[in-house]
Amino acid sequence: MRSPKRRSRWLDSAVPFLFAAALAFFLWFYPTALANLAARVAVPLWRAEARAADLFHALALSVRSKQVLVADRERLARELEDARALLLDRELLRDENRALARQLGRPERETRRVVGAVLSTPPRSPYDTAVIDVGRNDGVAVGDIALSGSAVLGVVSKVYGPTSIVEFFSTASRKTSVSIAHQGLAIPAEAVGQGAGAFLAVLPKAVEMSVGDMVTLSGFTSGLFAVVDSVESSATDSFQRVRFKNPVSPYTLRFVEVAHRASEE
Amino acid sequence: MRALCDILLLTAVFFLPWWFMLIAASMLFFVFGRFYELFLFAFLADLLYAGASARFGGFPFALSALALLLFLALSMVKQRIRV
Numbered sequence: 001m002r003s004p005k006r007r008s009r010w011l012d013s014a015v016p017f018l019f020a021a022a023l024a025f026f027l028w029f030y031p032t033a034l035a036n037l038a039a040r041v042a043v044p045l046w047r048a049e050a051r052a053a054d055l056f057h058a059l060a061l062s063v064r065s066k067q068v069l070v071a072d073r074e075r076l077a078r079e080l081e082d083a084r085a086l087l088l089d090r091e092l093l094r095d096e097n098r099a100l101a102r103q104l105g106r107p108e109r110e111t112r113r114v115v116g117a118v119l120s121t122p123p124r125s126p127y128d129t130a131v132i133d134v135g136r137n138d139g140v141a142v143g144d145i146a147l148s149g150s151a152v153l154g155v156v157s158k159v160y161g162p163t164s165i166v167e168f169f170s171t172a173s174r175k176t177s178v179s180i181a182h183q184g185l186a187i188p189a190e191a192v193g194q195g196a197g198a199f200l201a202v203l204p205k206a207v208e209m210s211v212g213d214m215v216t217l218s219g220f221t222s223g224l225f226a227v228v229d230s231v232e233s234s235a236t237d238s239f240q241r242v243r244f245k246n247p248v249s250p251y252t253l254r255f256v257e258v259a260h261r262a263s264e265e
Numbered sequence: 266m267r268a269l270c271d272i273l274l275l276t277a278v279f280f281l282p283w284w285f286m287l288i289a290a291s292m293l294f295f296v297f298g299r300f301y302e303l304f305l306f307a308f309l310a311d312l313l314y315a316g317a318s319a320r321f322g323g324f325p326f327a328l329s330a331l332a333l334l335l336f337l338a339l340s341m342v343k344q345r346i347r348v
Contacts, residue, residue, distance in 0.1 A: 016304050016336050020329070023308065038312040045279050123282040125314030126328050127321070142317075157316030165316040 032160065039163040043133060046119035112260045113147075114138050118253045119163065128171040128195065130154070132256055135163045139260075145223070146256045148248040152216075152223035156258060164258070168250050169217075169225070170197045177218040178225050180242070182209055188218065189242070191226070197246035199226055205233055205240045215244050267297050274302060278310050283328065286310065287335070294339045295346075303339075307332030 027034070061069075116134035125131075134140050136159050144156040146166045154168040169176045174193035178201070179186040187207055191199040203209065213228040226244035233240035270293055277286040290303040307328040315325035324330070 015299070015301060016333050019301070019304065020333060035312045038309060042279060042313055049280060120279075120314070123284075124280070126283040126310070127315050129314050129316045131313065165314070167316040 035158070036160045039131075039135075039160045042131070043119065043162050046131070047117075047133070050117065050119070112139070113257045114140060115255060115257050116140075116164070117255055121251055121253055122168075123251075128168055128250075129157070130166045130168070130250065130253065130256075132164050132166055132258070133162065134258060135160050137161050140164045140258050141260070145217075145259045147223050147259060148253060148256055150223050151246055151248040152225050153246065153248060153250060153253075153256060166256065168197075169193060170195060170199060170246060170250065176225075179216050179218055180209065180228065180244075181214045181216065189215075191215070191244070194243075196251065197226075197249050198229075199244050199246075201242045201244070202239050203242055205238055207240070209240065209242055270297070271302055274306050275309075278306050278313070283310055283314075287328075287332070290332075291335060291339060294336075295343060301336075303336055304329065304332045 114134050116132035116138070118130050119133050120131040122128045122130070130146075132146070140156055140159050142156055142159055146153045146156060152169070154166045154170075156164045157167045158165040167174075169191070170193040172193055172195045176191045176193070176199075178189055178191045178199075180189055180201075181187075187203070187209070189201040189203055191201050194200055199215075209228060209231050211228055211230060214224060215226040215228065217223065217225045224247065226246045228242060229245045230243045231240055232243070274286055274290055274293070277289060286306055287303075290300065290306060294300040294303060308326070311326045311328050315327070317323060317325065321327035
C-alpha cells in the first residue's frame with residue numbers, strides 16, 4: 001500500500017498531465033469552443049479598460065497648464081500644414097495610377113475594409129499578437145490584412161465570433177516576401193521580422209539601395225510595408241544588411257483596418 | 266487569501282505582460298499547496314492570444330507547455346526544500 005506522502009507526490013505529478021490530456025481531447029473535437037468563450041469573457045473587460053484609459057487621459061488633459069496646451073496646438077497646426085503640403089500630389093498620383101492600371105487591363109476592384117479597435121497588444125501576448133474587436137460576425141476571415149492607414153501591419157491568423165487575432169509581420173524570425181522600390185525598380189527580398197515593427201533583409205552588395213526607399217508586400221499593392229532605415233556592409237562583405245521599419249509601432253495601436261486580401265491584390 | 270491571489274493573477278492575464286503572470290504564479294507556488302492555477306492561467310493566455318503563428322513552430326499552447334514544465338520543476342524544488 002502507498003504511503004500518504006508517496007500518494008501526494010504521485011498526485012502532484014499526475015494531475016497536470018491528466019488535465020492536459022483532457023484538454024487535448026476536448027480541443028480535438030471542439031477546436032475553437034474554449035477560445036470563443038474566452039474571447040467573449042475578455043472583450044467586455046478590455047473595452048472597460050479602454051474606457052478607463054480614455055477617462056484617465058481626459059482627466060490628465062484637464063489639469064495640464066494652458067501654456068502647454070497652446071504650445072501643443074501650435075506644434076500640431078505646423079505638423080498638419082506640413083502633412084497637407086506632402087499630400088498635395090496624392091490625388092494626382094492616384095489618378096495616374098488608375099489610368100495606368102486601366103491601360104494595362106487591370107480592372108478596378110471594390111475594396112472591403114472593416115475598422116476594428118485594438119483590445120490587446122504585445123507584450124501581453126507571448127506570441128506577439130494583437131486582439132481586435134472585429135471577428136467572424138463582421139465578415140473578417142483568416143488571411144485578411146491588418147493596416148493602420150496605409151501601413152501594412154500583419155495578417156489575421158485566427159477568427160472568433162466577436163474578435164480576431166492579428167499576427168504582426170515584424171514578429172521575430174517571421175519571413176515575408178517583399179518588394180523594395182528603388183529608382184523605379186522593384187527589388188524582391190525576404191524580410192525577416194526583428195520585433196517591434198523592425199525588419200532585416202540580406203541582399204547582394206551590387207543591388208543599389210538607399211535610406212528612405214519604400215518597401216511593399218509582394219502581391220499586395222495597397223499599402224506601405226516599411227521604409228528602409230539603414231543599409232550596412234563592410235568592405236570585405238559581398239552582402240549588405242538592409243534594415244527597414246514600419247512607420248507604425250504595433251505597441252501603440254488603437255485602431256486597425258482589416259482588408260479582405262483577395263479584393264486588394 | 267488564495268481566492269484573492271487567483272483574482273489578481275486572472276487580472277494579470279488580461280491586462281499585464283505574460284511573463285508577469287508566470288513569475289507571480291511561480292512565487293505563489295511556494296505559498297500555496299498544489300498551485301494548479303499556474304497551468305490554468307497559462308492555458309487561458311494561450312486561448313486569448315495564440316495565433317496560428319510561425320512562432321514556437323505553430324504550436325498554439327506554448328505557454329501551457331512552459332507552465333507544465335515549470336509546474337513539474339517547481340514541484341521537485343518544493344519537495345527538496347521541505348526535506
